[in-house]
Amino acid sequence: MIALWMYLLVAAALFCIGIYGVLSRRNAVSILMSIELMLNAVNINLVAFWRYLTPQNMGGQAFTAFVFVIAAAEAAVGLAIIISVYRNRKSVIVEDVNLLKW
Amino acid sequence: MEQQCRDLINTLAACMVAGGTDPNLANLLSALLGVVLVATLPLVTVILLIWVERKFAARIQDRLGPNRVGPFGLLQSVADALKMLTKEDITPAGADRFIFNLAPIIAFAVVVLIWAVIPFTPLHVGSDLSVGILYFVGVGSIGAVKVMVAGWSSNNKYALLGAFRTIAQLVSYEVPMILALLIPVMMAGSMSMQDITRAQGGMWYIFASPLAFLIFFISNLAETGRAPFDLIEAESELVAGYNIEYSGFKFGMFMAGEFMHVFTVAVLTAVLFLGGWWGPGVEQIPALGFVYLGLKTMAVYFAMLLIRNTVPRFRIDQVMNFNWKFMVPLSIVVVLVQAFLMRITTSLGLAPNEAGDFVSNLPQTIVLLLGNLAIIAVVLNMIRNRGRQQRLADEAAAAHSDLAHPAGAPAGD
Amino acid sequence: MQLLNEWAFIGVFFAIAWVFPLLPIAGSWFLRPHKPNAIKQQTYECGVETVGDTWVQFKVQYYIYALVFLVFDVEMVFLFPWAVAYKQLDWFAFGAGFLFIFLLADALIYAWRKNALEWI
């Protein structure tokens, strides 16, 4: 059977890829997709720890379900904001949205 | 036939292991054979079904239908397939080639994948997943991706517009479909297709919850893009929808996938609401289940054909309003009433203690059926009142406009 | 291990399901003619030459439908376990599920009242 650390390693790699995407992309939709990747990395960790350490306790699965809810809410509101910003400023490049910048 | 093959496979794997083959390899080979058998079944059936469908439509429209190739035109579909094989395949300029070629493959594969969880007989099912229903919904939801991908990669305005409409329709009707699926799951206490079928031994779920059956059936008509919901291929508005730029066998893949999808949801309706393989004597001779399932599937399929050939097409705003303002609220009410009545019958000790026994299922089924009939009565009454108000408003508007414009100009609204 | 065997079948199925449509498409590549030309490959718009970008502006209404769908879809994450366990649950669980669905129905009613569900 595959050991726990292998799952964790893949999840860590996915998380770092997501971090790189969030920090380096200019397009807001891309950034949102990278955030989804990071949330998925967290989900892998939750389920892997649940399976290996407390497989009879519902905590891992229940929290993964809650992460689904967070991810969905974040995508729904985030994309709505992006659409709204695009409508007003004709751009989805995050650097162009500088109205509140000091 | 199916049964013998599956049994042959089971013994084959055991024999191979006994003969010294690596167990993993033997399992893989037997799984491979099983997959090929289960996946070929819809492929072979769809060739026949296209013929059935065309003959049926021809009869209704007072035509002969295919009658040249083979006896009764039976080989027409084969001839069509051969023709499509030799057609030139055009990739439009500016298309995203890889994705453009990927879309028809997804379209076809997704439908074949659903067959993996369908129970054919008490003993024979591709794979009895514990989350069979969600597997079906999940695989089905990939269908929206295929439409998007096909529409976008064609680099065609009509295709993209058609894809957008199609997706709006597909995702909308997925909501009442999933809500209706909650009812068999609640009654069987399991998401495995085989368990749900087994739990219908005493009483088919269509009798306990006809409304759930109707919601599932109608939303699946929309999911498969069947008339009256066939806006997906509204020739007069969108030319052909998302697959407009496809030609040759790639177009054939979309077509075959669509036909197979219709047949697949007919099977699923039979499994989830019409008792699947249950029938007299099925416990003694499991192979009979295959026949019963086929008969029930055909009943559902002919209902779909009849609707397709007799009902005119909706407009897109009607499709959307019908879903969000009728189907979704109705299915929410159905789920809540079902939960309430099941709770009550359990508290009163009326819940069936033996799922396979007709008599022990009777009290709960009657209560649930009465609940469903009550919902139907209330809904019909609401529709009637609403219709009357509409009619009175229309008449008032007409009278008003007659006064304002004696020439009888139509009331502009 | 029974669980994984069931899924191994699905895995093989996923692998095979791609082969079925791939085979005829690959086969037709050998049979069919290959004579592309510029006119043939033009975007098909009923014979009219195509004007401008394919990327026409879409209505935001499409997004709203997808949004409402997403919310109901995520709701299923909780309703399916609830439905599976329903026969073993008590009145309290019924109340919890009722409240859960009621809150979501609220959102639907709000969207309805705000005319967010109209196809404009």
Next chain:
Amino acid sequence: MITINAQSIAFILFSLFILGGGLGVVTTRNLIHGALYLILSLFGVAGFFVLLSAPFLAAVQVLVYIGAIAILIIFAVMLTRSMTSLTEAFNRQWWLAGLVGGLLFIFLAAGIILPVWGASSAYAGQPVSDVVATTTDLGIALVDGNQYVLPFEVASLLLTAAMIGAIVIARDDE
């Protein structure tokens, strides 16, 4: 290290899906391609859930992420025409971002691997038990007054709030 069997093959395959899809998401300039890479990556995660004996979560992953969130993202891409801004997909700090990501991964990898280097604790090897909780248990736990009933209702409230908020933001009331 890894014995060759069906499970480890599946694990390697899904890992390739996840990481390849993830890299595709953050590097491709075409946002539709990015969304398709995202689907590939999320599909790999669903495969992981199957390997971890959580089939319910795997099915939900496909249903929610691929069937709904990916579609929503593609719709948003279409609505904002963001694909037309193909030039300069990356900002000026992309090398810094790469450095941060790489260093973080090295730290995390060290934290994950060092404790199990040559050890054979439960953490490193086999799961403590093969008896896993089922979907029924999840359903019971979600509406149990002593467990997750409050988060269960709050999740519904959050979804309602998100839906209302997103509708208010996304619509143009002019």
